[in-house]
Amino acid sequence: MTFSNYMTQWLYGEQGYYATYRAIGKEGDFYTAVSASKFFGGTIAKHIISLVDEGFLANDATICEIGAHHGYFIADVIEFLYTLRPELLKSFSFVIVERFDALQEQQRNYLNTSFGDAISLSHVKSLSELHVENAFFIANEIFDAFPCELFFKGKTARVEEDGNVEFDVDDEWVSAKAAKYHKDRGEIAVGYEEFASEMASAAKTFEFMSFDYGEMMARPDFSLRVYDKHKVYPFFDEELNRKEAFGSTDITYDVTFEHVKDAYEEAGVTFIELKAQMTALVNMGILELLEMLQKNADEKIYKQELEKVKMLIMPDFLGERFKMIRFRKER
Incomplete structure (x- = not known):
């Protein structure tokens, strides 16, 4: 079996890691920016508004999240859109790309409970089903979840039954x-080209x-690893029992952003650009959102949210290791 097929089954098979809902954050296997603070989605909402003001996004644009898990990220975006520019909730269309029916149902229930009929929400199973005029696509930690092949000194890996x-x-x-x-060794992602092509066909104009996590240039060694209850195991570590880890833990690797580009x-x-998450969020206005909160909320709430935002932007947590990559398709 090729390693990409093995990894696909690990993550997306019937008993795969992402086939059912998984807790993220303190109770899960790892943290994400979404689990750290609502202001992550809030900053994206502020950026979306800036695209409307710029004239790149229309008032009736489609806002699409790819791989929404529970739906928290797009819900945070919607919540801040309501706070900052409420009229956009009625004119925007919201779409989630989600391959699993069970997760679609969870997302639908969560967003319906949160917003009811205040928004227009629909699901597609892949970008190939979507055909719109003008869109903003957002994804968090998606490229590291593509299957990969493993390469070592001219040879590609296969996985035996054991x-x-x-x-x-x-x-x-x-x-x-x-x-x-x-690269003379490391991971070669499979599927970036098809994904980019499908997105290019999904909307006539868009920003993505x-x-x-990763770097523009490929790292010179293997980064493949398994996350289990916030512990990290290199894939080739002798302590890792692959049979036990298969499908019950997250498997991931560093993204080579040059390949994505x-x-x-x-x-x-x-x-358009590749930036450290810290720089990207500050440039898009996360500190201005915190200032708004400070003026309108109790000091205790402000300090609580400030500590959460620090997780997003501090270099020793998510701020430097995570990167933001941005693309545009114009007419």
Whole structure:
């Protein structure tokens, strides 16, 4: 079995990690920016409003989250849109791309409980089902969840029935990608090109913003790892029992953003920028949102939210390791 098929089953098979709802944050296996603070989604809402004011997004644009998990992220965006520019809730259309029916139902229930008929919400299972004029696409930690192939000194990995990994396959596509990104070992993501092409066809004009961990250039070694109750196990660590971890833990790797960039540019979409999450959120106005809260809320609430926001922007937590990448397709 190819490693990408093995990883796909681990994450998305019938008993895969993402096939059912998983707790994120303190009670789960890892933290995300969404679980850290509502102001993450709030800052995206502020940016969306700036795109409307700029004239890039229409008042009737589609706001689409890809891989919404429980629905907290898009709910935070909607909540702050209501606070900052409430009329947009009625004119925007909100869409979630979610492949699993059970998660769609959970998202629908959560958003219906939160907003009722104040918003127009729909689901699609893939971007290929979506065809709109003007959109803003958002995703958090999606590119690290694409399956990957493992490459080592000219050979691609296969996985044996017992979970053992052997590097003995010749794969021209993987070898070409490894050469392009100057890797003699590491992960080669599978599916970026198709994903970028589907998004390019889903909307005539759009902006896409995503947050993930990694660097523009490929790292020189394997980053594949497993998260289990906030403990991190390198995939090749002898302490990791792969059979027990399969499907019950999260498996992930560092994103090579140059690969993401190339995939989108090949699809005719313009790369805008790659920034540290800290810089991106500050530039989009997260501190201004905190100032608004300070003026309108109890000091205790303000201090609580300030501490949560620090998790998003401090370099020693999520602020520096996580990156924001942004693209645009214009007419």
